[in-house]
Amino acid sequence: MKSASFDYIRPDTLDAVCACLASHPDARIIAGGQSLVPMLAMRLARPSLVIDIAHIDGLSAIRDDDSAVVIGAMVRQAKALSDLLVATHLPLLAKALTHVGHPPTRARGTVGGSLVHADPSAEIPLVAVTLGASLRMRDAGEDVEFHAEEFFIGPMLTMTPPTACLFEISFAKPTCAYVGTGFHEVAARRSDYALAAAAAHIEADDAGVVQDLRLAIGGISDFPQRLPIDIHIDLSAGMADLGTSLTTAIDAALDDVDIVEDMHASASYRRRVAAELARRAVDDALREIAQDLS
Amino acid sequence: MNITIDINGKDVTAAIEPRVTLLDFVRDVAGLKGTHAGCEHGVCGACTVLLDGEAVRSCLILAAQAEGSQITTIEAVDGTTRQPGELSIIQDAFCESHGLQCGYCTPGMVLAAKTLLQHNPTPSREQVRDAISGNICRCTGYVQIIDAIMLAAERLQGRNQPADGA
Incomplete structure (x- = not known):
């Protein structure tokens, strides 16, 4: 499998990238290329110009921004996975990254590339939606920001303006005393596309009362989505027995999700699996907090 | 466009089309056929090479993207001091453990193993499975490949003896 011909350019500023996108409307940005190069090889993408952003300064760093961890768009997934700031403040991202590819x-694959590629079953977009990340882009000489929950609008479809280039992603640090996370997915093979995935990030105060419960699902619909769960959970006396309240809440939330169906899995299978994975993700997160409290 | 890539310690320069992948550059320009072309879209792992010491898929990297990086192929898996035909410890372990049959996946498997053992000299079998999870073998059923990498791990810790201890 060989790509069709294209031109290749390696700009050293973001504004130069935007200018290339403006002059070549069918151009594609290449970061790590782990999604784009297969698409080129299979000729699913046939851009006239490929713009390599690997040589732009400052896109490959992870920095501590007081209340947030800011990840450059070119940060490789392997680097994020072994990064201390990520491990300390974004445990959910660290957990999810072990499921990303091989x-x-x-x-080679990048955090930013995975986000703008927006595969519905990809783990990093799911984490970005769960944690409410902000995606910062350069467009026409200005910086524009998108909230992850409004960014993904369809399978491989995002709000990215035609001439914009993502340069960093900001993840807010947890604000409560205790944090627990859970991440589960089901795929046909190790690291294959997830048929269903669930991510949970839960924060509890000093007393062990859950203040923030964020749950999201991926792989079952056109883009990752939050599942609103409103249950009072008190972990001060150890792991809480939620009875059926959690499964009922997950079930109700899944009623509002438009679940996809394809040759790999039916919609009803995806829904059943997603509900169970969501329950396990929340359970893992609560257990982590209960353990820290004891 | 003109591209120069350091492959196994030698600069290789050629005028190529931007669409040429690192895999094709290694095989057709540098003439190193040990790196195998399998699926050519990032699924099988046969084309694995080391880029700055890390296992990567050469079919998923444009040659132009690799400019400025150091590439190591199976031909120089153990440095460039060995003679043709002389095997590295990891390759030896694959032979002794019957970790290959047709050999198509083997260069990729050996390089994936090399990266793993650099980061983790004493992996568990589960960690070995994870490290080669992106490399497809249709002959062995993987068990002997895992055996081979475990044997190589043991030998790389300084006990290079025949498998039966004789």
Whole structure:
């Protein structure tokens, strides 16, 4: 499988990238290339110009921004996975990254590339939606910001303006005393596309009362989505027995999700699996907090 | 466009089309056929090479993207001091453990193993499975490949003896 011909350019500023996108409306940006190069090889993408952003300064760093961890668009998934700031403040992202591809694709694939590629079953977009990340882009000489929950609008479809280039993603640090996370997915093979995935990030105050419960699902619909769960959970006396309240709440939330169906899995299978994975993700997160409290 | 890539310690320069992948550059320009072309869209792992010491898929990297990086192929898996035909410890372990049959996946498997053992000299079998999860083998059923990498791990810790201890 060989790509169709294209031109290749390696700008060193973001504004130069935007200018290339403006002059070549069918151009594609390449970051790590782990999604784009297969699409080129299968000729699903036939851009006239490929714009390599690997040589732009400052896109490959992870920085501590007081209340947030800011990840450059070119940060490789393997680097994020072994990063101390990510491990300390974004445990959900660290957990999810182990499910992204294989070690050789994580060595090249980038956090930003996965987000703008927006595969409905991808883990990083799911985490971005769960944590309410902000995606910062350069467009026509200005910085524009998108909230992850409004950014994904369809399978491989995002709000990215035609001439914009993502340069960093900001993840807010947890604000409560205790944090627990859970991430589960089901795929046909190790690191294959998830048929269903669930991510949970839960924060509890000093007393062990849950203040923030964020749950989202991926792989079952056109883009990752939050499942609103409104249950009072008190972990001060150890792991809470939620009875059926959690499964009922997850079920009700899934009623509002438009679940997809394809040759790999039916909609009813995806829904059943997603409900169970969501329950497990929340359970893992609560257990982590209960353990820290004891 | 003109591209120069450091492959196994030698600069290789060629005028190529931007669509040429690192895989094709290694095989057709540098003439190193040990890196195998399998699926050519990032699924099988046969084309694995080391880029700055890390296992990557050469079919998923444009040659132009690799400019400025150091590429190591199976031909120089153990540095460039060995003679043709002389095997590295990991390759030896694959032979002794019957970790290959047709050999198509083997260069990729060996390089994936090399990256793993660099980061983790004493992996568990589960960690070995994870490290080669992106490399497809249709012959062995993987068990002997895992055996081979475990044997190589043991030997790389300084106990390079025949498998039966004789």
